[in-house]
Amino acid sequence: MTTLPLAQAPYPTFRLVASRFPPIDAFATVATSADLEAVMELEGWTNDRLVAERAARLPRADWVFGTPNASVVMAAFLHAAPEGGRFSGPHLGAWYAGGSIATAVAEVAHHLRREAVARGRSEARRVFRCYTARLLGDDFLDLRGRQQTHPDLYSGTSHVASQAFGENIRASDRSGIVYDSVRFRDGTNVVSYRPRQIADVRQSDHYDLLVPLHGRIIARRLREAG
Helix, strand or coil, X not given: CCCCCEECCCCCEEEEXXXXXXXXXXXHHCCCHHHHHHHHHHCCHXXXXXXXXXXXXXXXXXXXXXXXXXXXHHHHHHCCCCCCEXXXXXXXXXXXXXXXXXXXXXXXXXXXXXXXXXXXXXXXXXXXXEEEEEECCCCEEECCCCCCCCHHHHCCCCCHHHHHHHHHHHHCCCCEEEEECCCCCCCEEEEECCHHHEEEEEEEEEEEEEEECCCCCEEEEEEECC
């Protein structure tokens, strides 16, 4: 790990969130962490045991509030997939994003395809909204171009090694990791472990994704955010 270079995250970054999960505007007006805790309880966020446990693991100094789309940032850490992500375990989420919208679409489409297989369907379709953001910090561990030297971190079937690696990076107080996309050739992904370093979060377009089990992904831009 110590021999790997450090870098800044690409700018801008693109993150797709299912449109069926609406943001909570109340987060933008919260002034203190105590107020945020009350809002989370009011909105039912902490009714889920896993979310409550994650909130306890995320230091209050890292909580995001009082800024536009603060709820979107917090959701990435508290409402993450129970199985975790490539570089984050199930105990606390992280902010994953692509260096281009095409990369972000390819990553989301991969999970939609897996969902279709699990449900025995020939395709999966869902509408997403896109968020752009600036990820602050110049100490992202740079794993780009290292699929041959670190194949376990780029595995397409298991995240056991990469999750352990990522959690060690989180514990070291690094900002995150920049890495090659496994789903989109020449694409770049980034994971940020610090909610307060996720800045200038803006909602942009909505995308209707149709993902067949076999064949090309169809991504249709629906409209620009108002």
